[in-house]
Amino acid sequence: MKIDLGKRTALVTGATGQLGRVMARTLAQCGANVAIHYRSSEEQALALQEELTAYGVKAVIVHADITDQQSVADMKREIEARLAPVDIVVANAVVQYQWTSILEQAPEDYASQFDSCVMQSVYLAKAFVPGMIERKWGRFVGINTECAMQNFPSQSAYVAGKRGMDGIYRVLAKEIGEHGITVNQVAPGWTISDRDRESHTERNEAYEQSVPLKRRGTDQEIANAVAFLASDLASFITGAYIPVNGGNVMPAI
Template identity: 40%
Template sequence: MAAVKGVALVTGASRGLGAVIAERLARDGWAVAVNYRSDAEGARRLTERIRAAGAPAEAFAADVTDEAQVSDLVGRVTERLGPVRVLVLNATGPQPSVAFEDLTWDTHLDQLRFFVKSPTLLVQAALPGMKAGGGGRVIQIGSDIVDRLVPGMSAYAAAKAAQLGLTRAWARELGAHGVTVNLVAPGWIPVERHSGASDEELDSYRSDVPLGRMGTPEDVAAAVSYLASDAAGFVTGQTVTVNGGHTLGDI
């Protein structure tokens, strides 16, 4: 195997998009830190697959919305694999549909914890290692819901819009340290948690996608791979929307 490029930490990586992103980065030559909160078995299986393919990988349990656990997480990753050079902010929580009349401040906080608090804590924890190493990559996993604005999802949309704002502000602020900050905004990418979706729902969504198909986790991982690469060294503060053109009529 070629020399390892450095360490990539992927949050919420025991399954879904995070797992596929972690495997893609491992194939690209990164040592991968697989973060998970409760799915230890999924994280174990993933790290075993990555190692079997010849790349370094270790699993790290942590609640990435908790300040002390985030600090400990980055410390353990640094100690066992090395300083984080690529940080993929993928972890998410439940995304319930809540009618406007039923919104509470706690409804908003539930989303802001994952998409404002957690990214802030993680970037702050990883930044010293990136600066010491001459730079790094921060890649947020956002959502095209900022453009689609689905009824009942205003708290989620607001938090994702805030995540986009952070991406652009941090890109300007951290550029002097050689750190790029970008956001990948997937559309509906069916993963395990969408197993209950009906054929009718899938067909209805697909019919509005110009490319005529549902996206795959591999589509998202390819965008992350590019933003983590040397080829994207002069790309920062940008949003890469991965949805087959689904929102073209909404912009």
């Protein structure tokens, strides 16, 4: 048994980011054609495109502002013209900002998180779900965070955006499930990425001690969960919030 995404087309938003590039690479390794979304890193997107095509799949780069509905709609048309209709949406992009206390956090930071977590998901659904309904197959995967369950000091804007996103995904799962479309979330913990490998910051003993598996996860482990949810192996999983963090947070029943 293996994950086979042959003949599927995936979109990964924020595909040039630390986690996004590994998700895009993994989906391509599973046989999916990939639309590589970027906002400002065109050079990295082109390099990733070259890497993915070496796996024998098709890959295109697409530029869009995922907080703008018209830009997302334009991206959808471009992908369909240059590649194929999208079967798998991975909503990974998020606006970066400086974390601080609620009393000091700028109001616009809350707005940026709402736009890039909640409204990105809404715009992607409006653009890509109708086609999935027509084909009676689709996968919608959002990248959430363990922070949504931790609610630690300085996380307020990020947590607010991601908890709002969680609500959108749960409702969407109920609205479109009858069409054979699954809607799920992967919630990474503090994940080791290329940035850590380059700076040799993979280890953090204080964090690791809070994790039942006593280590940080890797970008590949996050991508593995995404690929699984995108596949037919996960055909009866929908509406799930799945922490991939070694048990650092555990949703209750």
